[in-house]
Every structure is written in C-alpha cells, then in structure tokens.
Amino acid sequence: MSGLSSLNVGSQALSAAQRALDVTGQNVSNVNTDGYSRQRVQQTSRGSSVIQAMWSRSDSSTGGVDISGVQRIRDGFLEARAQQEHATNAGLGALKGTYADLEATFGEPSPTGLQSQLASFWNSWQEVANNPGDAGPAGVMIEGAKSVAGTVNRFASQLSDQWVAARDGMDSGVTGLNSLTAEVARLNGAIRSATLNGSSPNELSDQRDVLVLQIAEATGAVATPGDNGIVNLTLSGRTLVSGTHSEQLQAQGPTSYPAAPGTVSLTWAATGQPATVSDGTLQASLTALNVTIPGAMTDLDAVAAKLAATVNAQQAAGFDRAGNPGTAMFSGTTAATLTVVLSDPAGVAVSSAMPPVFNGTNAIAMSAHANDPAGPDTQYRDMMVRLGVQAQSTQRRSDTQQAVVARVDSARASTSGVSLDEEMTNLVAFQHAYSAAAKYITVIDSTLDTLINMKT
C-alpha cells in the first residue's frame, strides 16, 4: 500500500459519490414522469487483489469502491399483473360506455319515453271508442301511432350510428395498435444494442414498458421478458412482437349497419388467419359490434314487428266507417322500417259490426292489447329490464376492477415510484460521502506533504 494508491481510493470514492448524486438527480427530475422506475447505483467494495500469490501478498483490503451498474427497480410480477388487470379494466370501461350510450338512446324510464308513448297510443283508442265516428279522436290516435313509429325509427337510426361509430373506433384502435407494436419492436432493438454495448438502457426500457401496457390495455397481450432486456408479446399464444419483429393486425367484416351480414373480426395482416384478442378495448369493441348493439336492435325489431302485427290484426277484425274491414295501420316489420300507412281517420276500424251498427267495441279491444302478456309493451319493458341489468352488472364489475387496478398501481408505485423523502435522505448521505472522500484526499495530501518535506 503506497500513499499514491491511497489517493486513488479517494478518487474512486469521489466519483462513486458523484455518480450516486447524478442518479439521485435523475430520480428527482423524473418524479412525475409516466412509467419511470427509480434507479439505484450499485456499488461494490473492492479488495486489494482477487487471488493471493505465495510471495506477492497484501494484508490490506483497501481497494476502494466500484460502480457495477445502475439498476432499474421494478417488480416483474407486479408489472405482469398490472398488464392483465389494466387490460380487463380497459375492456370493462369500454363496455360500460357502450351500455351508457344504449341507455341514453332509449332514455327510460321517463314521462316522454317509448313506454309512455305506447301507453297514450293505446289509451287514445278508448277515446276513439267513446266517440265512434268522430274524426277528431281518430286523428289524434293516428298522430299517436306516428309518434310511436317515429320514436322506434329514431332508436333504430341511433343504434346504427352507434354501431358505425364503434366500427370506426375499432379501425383507429387497430391502426394505433399496429404503430404501438412497431414502436415496441424498434425499442427492443435499441435496448438490445445498448445492453450489448454495456450502456444503460433503463430509460428506453421504461418507455417500452409504457407502450407494452398500452398494448395490453387494447388487446390483453401477454409480455414475456427475453434476452438482453427485450420483451416479447404474444396474443392468445401467437407472436405479436418477437424481438425486433412485429406482426400487424387488421379489422375484417362489414363497415355499415345493418346493411351487410357477417360479424366483425380481427385477423393477422400477414396470413389472414383469425386473431383472438382475449381482453382489452378491442375485445370490448368486438363484443359491442357483434353482440351488444345487434342484440338491442333485434329486441327492438321484435317490439316493432309485434306492434305492427297486433295493431294490424285488430284493425282487420273490425270495420271502418264505410263498413269495410279495417286496412293495415303499420307497414314494416323492423324498427327501421316501421311506418304508419293509415292516414284517413275514417279508415280506423272502430266498430266490431257492419253498418248500420257503428260501435266502439273493436277500438276497446284494441286498447286492451296494452296489457297483452306477450304484447309489444311487455316486450319493450322486458328489453329495458335486460338492458338495465346488463348495464348495472357491467358497471359494478368495472367499479370493482377499477379498485383492483388502483391497488395494483399503488403496489407498483410503492416499488418503482420515486419517493422524494428517500431521495433527499440519499442526497444528504451522498453529499456527506463526497465531503468525507474529499476530506480523506486532503488528509492523504497532507500526509504525503509531511513525508516529502521531511528533513533528514
């Protein structure tokens, strides 16, 4: 051990403290950066020599300090869990939005909804029965029928609009996903080069992991770590990103509703094979496009068809003012095509008997259809209850999942997040280490000075 090598130890201590201060500065700078994981300088103490030789020995262990690397503090298990939970949360959130839109379309229960319009339509038939042959109540009844048909038509067109909007959202979601996977592949390449070079890829890894989380939110893709810091992504067992290579997805199926038959699906752009997304917003879009919105439309079509069939059958059972059997009141058997075709109040089949009798019995029978056990009113009410129950359960699942995600995020933050108190404590510690190292150098300097200026 020589005096000069003691200076070397001091210099190492200075640069280690300096490096630790730098990393603390980096942590403090990124306290609010999305996806940033705190970093730590890994220091190892250095012995004099690794292998002792027979005649060349040193009894000192004062080799100084070594910086073996800068480590990103991150829990891989928590990250994987976060990706899964975020995917489920994003999917439920999107589904909740779909149901909220559906509920806004129907707007029940309300004094102005379809249920109320149907009730006043049926009641207006009793008013017709009270004044058979009077064009006034019959005209009011026909206007009521038009408003019912208009409301059903509006529902149908709003459902179509919602479907088309969801389909557009799906297309832009797939485009976004493809650019995300390409970016992950590019970052994988940069990280591998950095790792092989021996430089720190920590910031690149953080950036990449943010993108991986976004991909998981869209598709529920699973990330597995690979060699040299890269991450591979798989979608239901098939490779989405492998190292620096990424696969593209595309949306297939009809783009307008309800014109084209068939379902919307995702396929691999390269092979055209179907791609299975297990979770996330794209999965929720597929559910909305293939199940939720068409289901509501089918229910609404059934209500419209039942209404037209019920009213037309009762019309045909009665006689109008001129003594002819009543003609059809509604045409069309779907929600989009339901139309009132009867415009003349004299054509309303009020009476159950031929002239000269003109009673209101058929109109009374018509109004009683409001209470049919399987009539349009009951069907519509059942449909609303189904929708309400589904929306409510989706909402509850989403609320629960949000709580889970908050928990997981909080656990991640408690591992990877920057604590300013901790950084400040470290800052003080490293500052003291730096001062102490400087003091050590001063002491060695004066020792050497003493030695050099010693008089013989």
Next chain:
Amino acid sequence: MSLRVAQSTLSTDALAGLQANLARLQRTQEQLSSGRRVNRMSDSPIDGATAMRLRGEQAATEQVGRNVASGLSTLGTADGAFTSMSDMLLRVRQLVVTGLNDTNGPSQRAAMAAEVDQLKNGLIALANTKYLGRPVFAGTQDVPAAFDTTTGQYLGNASAVQRVVSTDGSATLDVTVTGQAAFSTLFSNGAAAGILSRISAALVAPGGPAGLSAELANLDAASATMQSARSMVGIQYNRLLTLQSSGATTLDSVTASLSAAENIDLTKTIMDMQVQSTGYQAALGASAKIIQPSLLDFLR
C-alpha cells in the same frame, strides 16, 4: 410486504379518493336536479321496470277517468231528456183524461188532438237528443236520429253503448238505455201507429172518444216503462259516480307508488349532498396538506 410510500402513490390515491367523492356528488346532484332517483334503467332495473309499468297504469287510470266523465255526460244528457219527456207525457195524460169527458165538443177535441200531435213531435225531438253528434237513445246504430220524425219508427238497435271502466280494458259499463227499451210503442208499433198517434186519432174519431180509455191504460204502461228506463239511467249514473271517486283514489295511489319507485326523498338527498360535500371538502383539505410537504421543506 412493508409498504414503501412514494410521492406518486400519495397523489394517485388522493386523486382516486377525490374522484370517487366527486362521482358521488355528481350522482346526488343529478338526482336533485332531475328530482328522480332512477334516471336510467341501470340505476335500479327493478325500480325502473316498476316505474315503467306504473306510468302505463297511471295513464290508463287517467283514461278511465276520461271514459267515466264521457259516460256521465252521456247519461246526464239522457236524464235531461227524460225529465222534459215526463212532463210532456203528463200533459198528454191530462188531455186524454179531459178528452174522455163527454162535455167536450168535437172542436175542442180537435184542438186537443192538435196539441197531442205537437206534444208527440216534441217528444220525438227529445228522444232524438244527441250527445257529441250521436243520438243517445239509438244504441250503437250509426244513424242521424233514433226515431223517424214523421213515422216515429225506431231506427236504432238494441245494443247498449259501453265505456271502459277498468285499467286493463276488460270491464265495461253500459252508459245508455236504448230507445226501444225506454219508449216501447209510444211513437210507433212496428210499422203500425204508436200510442200517441192512436190517442190523437181517437180524439177526433167521429164516433166519440170510445177508444181513449184503452189508450189511457197503454199510456200509463208506457210511462211506467219510461220511468223504469230513467231509473236505470240513474243507477248507471250512480255507478259511474262511484267509479269516478274511486278512480281518483286509485290515481292518487298509483301516482304515489310511481313517486316511491322513481322519485327522490328530498330531505334525505339534500342531507346526503351536505354530507358528501363536507366529505369532499375534507378530502380536498387533507390532500392539500399531505401532498405539499416533503423532506425538502425541512432541509437547509
């Protein structure tokens, strides 16, 4: 695991708590401003369905109220006609009784016959009384008048006009008596002449008023029939009145049920909002105090 608390954990948790508080406040605010507890089906599918059903029930009850009112007006019109007709029949009876006296000469009898004819025209006009364009005594027949003004023949039918008096449309009540039941052979007897025409003819008969005494008995019988028809109208009127008052009660209770299913309890909701708003302010204050300081504030 020993929980390490980072600054981002604190701010995320504080934000999540504030968001949850604010979401509760927004929900209460929506309920307060709309006045309704169930604003969409998912708020409570059960209450939503009940509200939809009760709203239908409410509309049906209101419609029954209108049906009953319309029935009452029809019956009122019929009753009014009966009142005037009773007076006129009484006058006819007086004339018949007077005509039976041999003290009257042919010219006086002719005058009486003329009065009976006038009364007959008046009675037919009353029997043709219309309510909203339909003769009230013609049953369900689609005719401009219940009785032919010249021959006195009945043009209506024997079916009664009905009004729906239950919310499910199944129960109906008759709201008329038909002309046939009320006036029997007063104006005509099939194609033959009716009692009034026969009285008028008997008064001016050349052989003296011998046939009048038989017609007096017929007239009394017809009066009795009309009185019983009138009491029938009274009974129907009473039943409708009962329904009207019970309908009002039903409407009240349906409205109350609807309100219970979907409306807010104002006091409770306002209290809730107060509590939530206090909670929100407390959360804001706590967040501001907790997030702000760090060790930085205490180092030189």
